[in-house]
Amino acid sequence: MPAPHDVPGPGELVAAVREFLERDVLAGLDGRTRFHALVAINTLGIVERELELGPGHAERHRARLRDLGYEDDAALAAAIRDGDLDDRHAELRDALTEMVRDKLAVANPGYTQE
Structure with missing residues (x-):
């Protein structure tokens, strides 16, 4: 953990509270x-x-946006609405699928288990 904070780190603290609620409460x-x-x-x-x-x-998301040629989500959304990526359907689909997989890995990993 970087200075000036000591261990436990934020992830360990959150895990301890979650485990307390699950096990004891x-x-x-x-x-x-x-x-x-x-x-x-x-x-x-x-x-x-x-x-x-x-x-x-976050890094993979920036890379996907960069590969598609857009700086941020708003620009990508505008391009989709305007039909600018209609000729790149497979590439866009693959990027969006990976974006959603990453979101689900955080929100509810069980949704992506096959």
């Missing part, structure tokens, strides 16, 4: 409170995965 809850605890546990899992995977995903 959840069993004693029911109804609405249990539901909200499950939402909190899921949210902490998302944060863990984003901390772990986010930097690599």
